[in-house]
Amino acid sequence: MSNIQITISNIQENFDQQTITRGLTYYTDKKVLEVTIYNRAANTLFASEIIIFSRVRGSTIYEQKIVLPNGDGSEIEGECSCPVGYNCKHVAAVLFKVMKEQQSTPNVAREQKMLNREAQTWLNKFIETTKEANIHLKEEPQDEFLLYRLFEYRNYDNSDLEFYRAKRLKRGGISKGTLVSRENLFIDYEWRSYINDIDKKLLPSLLSLLNSRHRYSKSIVFAGEYGAMVLRRLLKTNRCYFQSNMEPLKYTPTPKVLTFSWQEGEEKSQLVSNLSDDEYLISATIPPLCIDTTKNLLYEVETPYAPETLELLSNAPELPNTSLPSVIQKVIQELPEVEFPLPSTFEIERVEATPKPHLHLYGRREENRTIHLMKLSFLYDSHRVAADTKGSVATTVEKEKTIQIIRDLAKEQEYQAVIEQAGFTFASQPDILAYWSLANPSMQAAIERWREFMEQQIPQLKAAGWQIEIADNFNYSFEYIETVMVESSKSEEINPWFELSFSVDIGGRTLSLLPIVSSLLQEFDSVEQLPEKLNLEFEEGKFLHIDSKDIAPILRTIFELFDKKEGDNLIINSFDAHLLEFDESSDIV
Template sequence: MLDVLAGLIPEKLPSIFGHETVVRGRAYAKRGQVASVALEKSGTVLTAEVIGTEPLPYRVRVSARRGVRGFLFAGDCSCPVADNCKHVVATLLHAAQPDVRRRLAAAQTGAAPVTGSLSPRLQIWMNDLRLAQAGADEEYPADIHQRLMYVFEPLSGPNPQVSDIGIEAVSVRLLKDGSLSTVTSSYDPGTLDDRGVGGTKFLRPSDREILPRLSRMAQRGATSGFVVRLSGVEGNALLHAILATGRGRWEAVNGVVMQAGPPLEAGIVWALNEDGSQSPTFELPDTGIAVRLTPPWCITPDTGLAQPVRTGLADRLADTLLAAPPVPPEQAEALRARLARDVPAVAPHAPPVLAAPEEIAVPPVPVLRIEPRRISMPSWMGGYRDLHGAVMTISIARLGFRYGDFEVAAHDDRTLPRFTKGAAIFAVVRDEAAEADAMRWLTRLGFRAATGAASGSAGDLILAGGDVDSELEWLEFFYHDAPQLRAAGWVVISADDLPVRLVKGDDAPLTASLSERTEATGSGVDWFDLDLGVVVDGERIDLLPAVIDLIGSEGWSLEDWGAGDGDDADLDDDGPDDSDEPFYLPLPDGRVFALPRARLLPIVRAIHDLLAATPRDGAGKFRVSTYDAALLAALEQASAAAGTTWSGGEPLRRLGRMLGETGSIPPAVIPPGFTADLRPYQAQGVDWLQFLRQGGLAGILADEMGLGKTVQALAHILIEQVEGRLEHPALIIAPTSLVVNWQREAERFAPALRVLVLHGPDRATRFGEIAAHDLVITTYPLLARDHEVLHAQQWHMVVLDEAQIIKNPNALTSRLMRGLQTRHRLCLTGTPLENNLGELWSLFAFLSPELLGDRKNFQKRWRNPIEKQGDPERQQLLARYVRPFLLRRTKALVAAELPPKTEIVESVTMEAEQRNLYEGIRLTMHNKVREAIAAKGLARSHIVILEALLRLRQTCCDPRLLKLPGNRAEGVASAKLDRLAEMVPELVADGRRILIFSQFTSMLALIETMLAEAGLRWVKLTGDTRDRQTPISQFQGGDVPIFLISLKAGGVGLNLTAADTVIHYDPWWNPAVEDQATDRAHRIGQPNPVFVHRLVVADSVEEKMESLKLRKRQLAEGLFDNAASDTLAFSEADIDDLFS
């Protein structure tokens, strides 16, 4: 008996004792209701007492013998059943346990008692304790988070009406919230041996019993991957064991929990298959699935309920019957006769005889079904694996033909296929010629049989030139070919979860909107969220994220997508017009949106420009500000051609249209108190400045030197004052040399403005007067010293003259400038960009920090692509982006508005050191002149006066001309030379051709040094020049842009019409001589307007002589005219005025 118990296979007991008997006996054994188990002395008979429903236990006696097909058991019991009952089964299962067998063997040898002296009731109680301990072992400890789940999966079998059931052991992690992770992995049952040893630590005792049995079933071929197909008696037992764990799930680890239910009584029925054949099944609940095991089961996926089915037949007979192949209608009658003769027990369950099928002969309708399929990529397809991973989803097409209500697969080789409808059967007469034509059409479209990695079922088609499908080919099919097939009467059905899903929006209305952000940004700039979408079949699709993702994708460029610059950039000039071809736009949800290129490409181009200038914010929104108004207007204009409807943000959109349209800016009203006559381009400049102010914008007035930036800014400020907006002063920050120029220009052209100059050592005494003035003028160097006062003041406007001075963003002056509190900001500079784009960023960091972003972002988005990579597209885009905020007119552009000669007097202010030197010489020379006049009289003091005036003029030009003892003037800067150093590079950069005149050849030498340090080329003509023609030819021929000329050499005899700019470095007291020098450029044959710049040091003998020259032109000419009479026609008062 011991060897019988050792070889006992519990799965085979139902075939001996019956399924229900084994189920009840197993429950008795599991509850420990078997006691006093022992072997008789012969060792062939097993005895036991089993606690039942009666007060006294039932006595059981079991013997066994080996038969041809296994062991045969004979069991006697004192219960009413008497033999081979559930108590017998319980006794066998209990005694077959390894520990019980060991005790029985020991008792046979006399080594130890089997049960001790415990009564049956105590024995049951002890068993209950053992089971409770085993149940506790089934619980997962708190520190183990991995779980083993058993996933149920229905599998197809030989009977289309009955499913097989597959089980996959799956490892999954328990998350902190008590749910199961979506990341799972199959668990190989083969990692455990037959005794349940091995595997991972998180396995429970029940797993160690179940997994080896699954492994043995898999080894018999009932498996697909790690999914084990259950079958027969053993599969039935495994199903019971898995359900008992409570860890069974339907189709997924997070699926419905599987649970065992009571047996279901259900009779055998025959069901019609689609082809008219019949297959056996049993009567099922509405949502139940018939499962073939021994016995069969019914599983209801909605509830997870699993129930064994009682069909009225023996379990094995029912299992065999349900494995029947489909029975064709013509064989049903013969099968019934055979069953009645050979298997009478099944005869009552034979298939019914059906009527003959009705033929269907109608023209076929081609049906193309397209569905997804996941395929594994072989290792040799490395490129695809790198791109898609080891597993990818492709689209598979299957062609069928609809004949009336029935559909035949193209690969179906039946010539007269049968179908059912209700209880009727129909036979389809196929039109082979029509089917062949349809197949040829698909072949022309590029479809072919799936092979290689894509191969699957017969009849599978792929649309690809390689081994797997191509996204672009499928897009082209859905856009062009599928509509043509449908128009020809085909039915094209696409699954919702295809890897390529096209949304066609040819005529769909586009919508765009702007919604103002309510949260404060602290920048004073209004921000808006931009939205762009399309409505297709009632669904609104957000296109903007898709366009942004497309533009930001690796390797994408406007040119590659046919969206380069120009209205017709998306058309192929050398080929046919492809404007109606689709533009494919991937959507975030995996679909692809298609619009004709002519509709979408202009929008993509405009969004590309916007995106390059204004990246998405951290929340993924696309925000735009007033600084994006011009680019936004370009988007609105581009989208208008596509029929886009815009809403919201009307003020911003109107601002954008005005920025982007020439002449659309409304004209400003120049106050009557403004005394200058503005030229048309200057009036337009004032219009532009007022427009920026109205829009809360800042900008750069970058007109070429000499076109009147100062006068335009003054007109702008005066308008603000007259119209009552100048509640706080306007601040002008200029180079020291130009402070007086600003002051004089304001007094001359806008006398109504109350002007305060903060310059000089006593300026602190005037800080308290700032608020009482309209216009405050200070210098760049003084900002560092006075920043606390200037930063504390609220300004209406801050204007930076020669703003290129703050081109270094790290300089203290640049950083202090950005901290000024003001409503409006304006830069004046003829050279907004000299060396690199960082200079432009520095200007806008002061004007509008939001426009170009932070420095790091600007470096990445603009400087590196333009300066390091030479990207012309980025350069053009940056120019378009800043153009609305930068107004630049060249002399060539406004030449028609300019007079033949424009004279500009620039007042230059000396710094303290030069001023102190000048004052010392002035006092000394004044005393010397007064002494000479006192001693010799005015008429005989002519030489002394001229010498004194010479010394003062040399101090104004450059103190180094004085040749003072001990080189005392070497370290003293020249304000006039510094101003010239600012002017000349800017003029050369603008393409100007410049004549620089000075009476002092030594000054020309100093100017040469300055030009050399600036890297500029020049020629020179002085009285010492022997070869005059060479420098003249070089300048006239365009070889050099600068011509230095002394009075003596260049006063007469030169014709330099290549020049358009004249700079008089030092004033010439004889106006006729000065005019004569100017005429070297401004003469007959000069095609361009000439600008004459006269540099005059403020509060010096130069300025006083200018004044005297205007008041007493004849007197001034007489003073320096060698032909004048010895009698001077001016008084000592005039002399005192010159030296005062």
């Protein structure tokens, strides 16, 4: 890489502070993917000009062309393919990388190809850990140094961490220190005299914890697993303090089990933890951490709650005792699997039993049609749990009594499999939440699925102990016929034609078959596409069940000549009469 003299002052003179901060974040997050430097010294017209070509990952990968007309950082002309286009955060990130690499060029080539992945991973970790430990061992006392103070919340942006420039006092101890701007420190910390090697390794980690809550300030928030890790690393500096305390924090590996209980008064009650007033909870990290502010100790907290839940529990308001039962019931009902503390006066009944399946078939009216549905639930003793209920524990309130039902999920899934293997699909729409029969691959298949379930499976399920309830508005029923009648007449006019009508006899009623089978034309293009069993609707919810083969000749004629129908009859020209090839041995007469 060419020797380029770029300083932090050069960057500050060519970019605004917000761009510098964002550029530094991109650099420390290793988003600069590629840098190529081209020195045009060979060209006499551009004797000192240097061009940098680079690629930086943002929302996509952007390309940069950075021109240094004077061969240094005094003048920077950076073009980028991002929407900003000129001297943007991507350009700044590249310059930080160039500046950093000019400071330390490796002297020894590493033959990493000789190591396998496992060996290389171990070696890298060993070198990194040993270097960090040696830095702490070799740390020499400085007249001035950086202090880290936690949770002062002195500014409007509520940063978890503030920096101070402090010095050692002649009489012993350290000074209170002078507050250091976070924004400025992150930009030029590598060039400040009171920043040592330990700080230089820590500050990029802190940079990743910046939370842009305000336009002109960047607050640091310790959150998640990464926040907990960085916080523990801060303590290793022996220069990390809680607020204004003068003794640095120490880490102890002994965790504390965090519990909550109700502090019950005569009129009001409040949820409180087992932490003392001297213990400061850091709820946003994973795991949560706690500071003993008198002993200046940091330790982990064991709790089943997520950070957001823990924060709410720790700041629960006082509640009137009159409303406490309804609050507890609501929490238990909505969050049955959460370990929520109960007041001493609150009773709860636990039910553990073998579930029995209950099936409710019903119709739901929508516009001009009825949708047929099936709701599955499970009976635990006398308590019903819907199949779509989430969690391993179901909670219900009956007559102001809270009941927790311990579910047998494996058994419930066996019952659900019976319905699903029959071809029914669960409709997860909020206003339905029941099983229905989809028109897959056709509406005929959906209707046949219902017929087989009602006539074949329901009797078997009842015999197996299922409770089956069929509502009055579930109006599916199926009729069976043995005879299809065909009547025809021939025209005596000059242009001869046949007039045919098809009808069936159901319970003494004669029904025209033509308008019934006409619905098949909406789904199928030929007789060959029809399923073996047909269910033809002659009234809403009432179907004529028949084998396709029994009326195949009629259906073939209808498919080919349907556009010639008149009312309930077909008008057939004499030259089309050969299409009427009926089998005299069949049930069609």
